[in-house]
Amino acid sequence: MNQNGRTNKQGDKLLKMPGKFDRGPVEFESRIVEQQGQVMGIATRDVIAVAQTATIINAVETMTTCGFRRLPIVDPGTRKMRGIVTASDIISLMGGGDRYSLVTVKNEGNLIAALNESVREVMSQQFISLTPMASIQDAINLIVEKKIGGVPILDDQGVLQGIVTERDLMRLFETERSMLTVEEIxxxxxxxxxxxSPISAVTREMVKHTFRRLPVVSDEVLFGIITSTDIVKYLGTGRVFDQLVTGDVSEVMALPVRDLMSGDLITTTPNTGITQASKEMLDKGIGALPVIENSRLIGLVTEFDLVKAFAGR
Known part of the structure; x- marks a missing residue:
């Protein structure tokens, strides 16, 4: 009980960090050429999607197998898009937000029963999209202004034609050069x-603050990073069922977050250029880099931060 008390207190705090942040306006060495070509030139065209009749666990397994943070939901015959399920929707289902009522109320706490509900129960039916005639600049504007990780591309009949993500834009910026450093963005x-901290604390924090990831810190030392994708994988790989005895959601939500973190911890430094940081993230297939100075975590640079910086926003 005492240990849990200390953990929750640490999970609630803001880590105060030293740094030199009052730099005034930033002059960009280079900016992306404002291309007016088709967004389909950088988008993924062969988009994997599932039908509304798929179960939640089937959708999560697809996301895990394919490494997706978002999955379009379509009519099987026409591929007309009906919704989208994201890692954030799964976090909400796992205790972080309003979708948790599907477990606690409709299924009386039975996680297995909830995961076998139709994916339409958790998908977002209101979503932002682009047309195939949209420019790359249109995609940048939407992703930066709406703070979303990806945008589906639909024709005038609402049929799914592709999807463009932050990572697609990062690849577009690979040849760009900037004098900006990680610390500045x-x-x-x-x-x-x-x-x-239990998984339940992580899901609550992620939903409350619209985070995709949280640094895991012990005694002001970075222990790792927990991401929404880690929690999706916890379900999609079937590990969650190893913790279930009665089927009640509380059995899995009490698992410590340290048990969910995966992969090597890759970090960067405040003086690293954003061009190098971007290359590192693309090469490693990761969405963020913790920024370390004098063995202490002082910040986090994400794909979103880099897209915004390269786009001059």
Missing amino acids: MSSPLRVIGPD
């Missing part, structure tokens, strides 16, 4: 959580 200060 990183997110700071950060909300953090302790390694012994």
Whole structure:
């Protein structure tokens, strides 16, 4: 009980960080050429999608297998898009937001029963989209202004034609050069959580603050990063069922966050150029880099931060 008390207190705090942030306006060395070509030139065209009749667990398994953070929901015959399910929707289902009522109310706490509900129960029916005639600049504007990780592309009949993501834009910026450093664009200060915090604390923090990831910190030392994708994988790989005895959701939500983190911890430094940071993230297939100075976490640079910086926003 005492240990849990300390963990929750740490998970609630803001990590105060030193740094030199009062730099005034930034002069960009280079900017992306404002291309007016088709967004389909950089989008993924062969988009994997599932029908509304698919179960939630089927959708999550597809997201896990394909490494997706978002999955379009379409009519099987016409591929007309009906909704989209994202990692954030799954986080909400797992205790972070309003979709949790599907578990606690409709299925009386039975997680297995909830996961076998139709994906339409958790998908977002209101979504932003682009047309195939949209420009790359249109995609940048939507992703930056709406703070979303990807945008589906629909024809005038609402049929899914493709999807463009932050990572697609990052690849577009690969040849760009900037004098900006990581420190000048990183997110700071950060909300953090302790390694012994339960999954339920992580999902609540992610939904409350619309985070995709949380640094895991112990005694002001970075332990790792927990992402929404880690939680999706926890379901999609079937690991969640190893924790279930009665089927009640509380059995899995009490698992410490340290048990969900995966992969090597890759970091960067505040003086690293954003061109190098971008290349590192693309090469490693990761969405964020913790920024370390003097063995301390001082910030986080994400795909979104980099897209916004390269686009001169």
